[in-house]
Structures are given as structure tokens and as C-alpha cells.
Amino acid sequence: MDVTHLDLLRELADRGSVTAVADATHRSPSAVSQQLKTLQRQLGVELVRRVGRGVELTEAGRALARASIGVATAVAEAEAAFEAVRGGTGGVVRVSMFASAAELLLPGLLHRMRSHPGIELDVADRDVSEDEFAPLTADFDLVLAHRSDGVLPPGRGAVAVVSLLREPLEVALSLDHRLADRPRVTIDDVIGERWIGVPEGYPIDRVLVSMALQSGVAPEVVHRTVHLPLIENLVAAGHGVALVPRHTSASRAPGRFHLATLENVRAGRHLEALMRPDRAARPAVRTVVDEIRAEAASIQVHDDPAGPTTGEFS
DSSP, rough: HHHHHHHHHHHHHHHHHHHHHHHHHTOHHHHHHHEEEEEHHHHHSSOOEEEEEEEEOOOOHHHHHHHHHHHHHHHHHHHHHHEEEHHOOEEEEEEEEEEHHHHHHHHHHHHHHHGGGTEEEEEEEEEOGGSSSSSGGTOOOOEEEEEEETTOOGGGGGSSSEEEEEEEEEEEEEETTTTTTTEEHHHHTTTTTTTEEETTSSHHHHHHHHHHHHOOOOOEEEESSSHHHHHHHHHHHTTTTTTEEEEHHTTTTTTTTEEEEEETTTEEEEEEEOOHHHHHSSSHHHHHHHHHHHHHHHHHHHHTTOOOOOBOOO
């Protein structure tokens, strides 16, 4: 079997259409179809069948697509071993970051990457719901994702996951708010307020939903956005209260808005790095991951004297 053909089968399993595979691999749709047909002839078994105007993998095709992950990873590991013999680590590493993670980690990461001049970072801004991060690994070497406490989004079994940090959430209040002199507040103190929220399905929104379930009060969300500085500006202007990530918002809070810890609620979001297993085997990717972990650990050590809780590849 041709490894290239196996890669195309895996891409089809991930992307769902020949056109999408063609766009991602810089081929024509007819070239993709022909190479998949060649693989079918070699094996003597149907791997792809036409359904309506599109195609789908057969059971044999899905099994081979899953097996191709191990093949791609073995090839990447062989290339990594050869690269180690030649000496040096280099290449382009494509990274997807959502905005508040980039704000928290990217400046320090870029500083750390100065000691790895052979590696070029290509960083893109992608902010999606926590269930939609795993599919981004098809297009990026490394995807920074967030998830809620106690939630494992779908698709994690097919990707390598590295835990970076857990960022607690705080309640942001305007400086003239009646609770602005309190370091801690309860759900009952704030659930009846007007809320500046994030889109449904995001980790912060899941916490707000949990607060509503515990209190029996449906929150009044007057505006939703993924733009954290806008959330902070609306809070500072007195248009509502909000749940915001502690580490990211703390530097902008003094003199503008007050941060209060939410009592008796495990409110936080987990930041993780997601990768396809074959891309996780690349030395350049692993180097970038190591530097992101080091930057995340430095933030946690500063925040918590007990030290970081970063994780290994899983």
C-alpha cells in the first residue's frame, strides 16, 4: 500500500468529502478520486462508496483509515529519528490559538522560541466551541483548545492531548457595583444580575448554565461575544457582570473593574494542546509544545505557590 493513498483515505475520514480533501492537499478532486480507486484495486475491496452527490467510507474504509494513523505516526517517528541523526530541529509549525489563549501565552512563547531559530511559527486565530477544536487538528500541527471542568469533548480519542493549565474563572463587576468591595461572592449574590456572556457551548457559558441549575434562576444574558476585552469594557461601563478567566483579565482589571472569586463553585476552564499523533511525533512540534508548557507553568507557579499541574502527552 502507498502511504500517500492511506493519507488520502484518512483525510477523507476526517473531512467528509473529496472536494475538501482536494483543497487541503492541493490536488484536484479527480486526482484524489483516482488515487483512492487505485488503493481499492490494490486491496480488492470497496473502501469508498457514492451516496447521493457525495461519498462515504465503507466499514473496510473506516477500519483502514483508523489503521493509517499508526502508519503515519511510524513514518513521522522515522523521519524524526533521521532528523536527530542529521542534527538540529527545524521547519514550519502551524499553530491555532483562540484569542484569549494567545493573549495569555503567545508573547512568552515567542520570546522562548528565540532559542530555536530553525523553527518558524505560523499562528492563526481560531476560536470555536469546545466540541469543535479536535477537527482543527486536520489543518494545524498544534491546536490550543479550551474545555470546561469535568467535560471531555468528542474526538479526543483520535488526537494527542497535552494539558497546559487550568484557569479559574472570576466574576467581573464594575467598580461602582454594590458587590465591588467583596473579594468573594456566591451564586445567589450574582445570578440575578444582567450577564455579559460568551456563545452557548463555550466553557464559560457551561459554568453559567451550571450556576443556573444550582440556583434555579435562569440568568439574563444581555450580550454574547468571544471578544474578552469587549466583555471587560461592557462590565467596566456597568452594562452587566461576567465570568472571565483570572490570569488573562487580571492585568487589565486594576482601576477598571473588580474581580471576585465565586464561592462553592468549581469554576474554571482547561487549556490544552491538541495534535494528530503523527504531527506530535515531529521534533519541531514537540519543541513548540515543550515551550508552551513551560510558559503555562510559569503562569501557574506565579499564581499558585504549590506549583504547576501541567500534563504529558496522552
